Amino acid sequence: MPDAAATYVLHTVLAQPREWRAIGDAAAQIDAALKGIGGELYGAWRSQIGRPRDEVTLVSRFEGAAEASDAAAAVLNVLPPARASSARPMRATLRPLDGAPPTRQGNYAFRTFDLDAGNWDEFEALCAGAWPGFESAYDSQVIGLWRFTDAAIGRAEA
Numbered sequence: 001m002p003d004a005a006a007t008y009v010l011h012t013v014l015a016q017p018r019e020w021r022a023i024g025d026a027a028a029q030i031d032a033a034l035k036g037i038g039g040e041l042y043g044a045w046r047s048q049i050g051r052p053r054d055e056v057t058l059v060s061r062f063e064g065a066a067e068a069s070d071a072a073a074a075v076l077n078v079l080p081p082a083r084a085s086s087a088r089p090m091r092a093t094l095r096p097l098d099g100a101p102p103t104r105q106g107n108y109a110f111r112t113f114d115l116d117a118g119n120w121d122e123f124e125a126l127c128a129g130a131w132p133g134f135e136s137a138y139d140s141q142v143i144g145l146w147r148f149t150d151a152a153i154g155r156a157e158a
Helices: 020-025 027-035 071-078 117-138
Strands: 007-015 039-046 055-062 082-092 114-116 146-148 155-157
Touching: 007 020, 007 071, 007 146, 020 027, 020 039, 020 055, 027 039, 027 071, 055 071, 071 082, 114 117, 117 155, 146 155
Parallel strands: none
Antiparallel strands: 007 055, 007 082, 039 055, 082 146, 114 155
16 A cells, blocks of 8 residues: 555755755755654655756655645755745655655656546556556666645646
């Protein structure tokens, strides 16, 4: 079963030009700020595949939605100066199975999908069916498929 009871928050930060490292250097402070409100830093990644050079992706994890509502403010309070940032709540669907952060080295790709809510079940089934072959063919691991919980009515976003 996926870690569906937890609430994850996708934080997308556009660092100052060539200053993404400062966000990585602040990871311990970011994690401490999140722990102060009942969460934790699940992971931090520098843009690698198809995203702007100075973009940093942070994912935080909370046991419930109430604590997660303060995640954006907690991160912003300790974040080095950035050009822009956003935060969106989400829940795990197929993966991750538990709250253990990924530890495997490699390239991470973050993609979003916007579809009619009525197509969600088929989309999820296609992902579940495709991942085993993809992972074995490319020595890779899909760490998660999260569904945004703030999508517009009638829409499903992952």
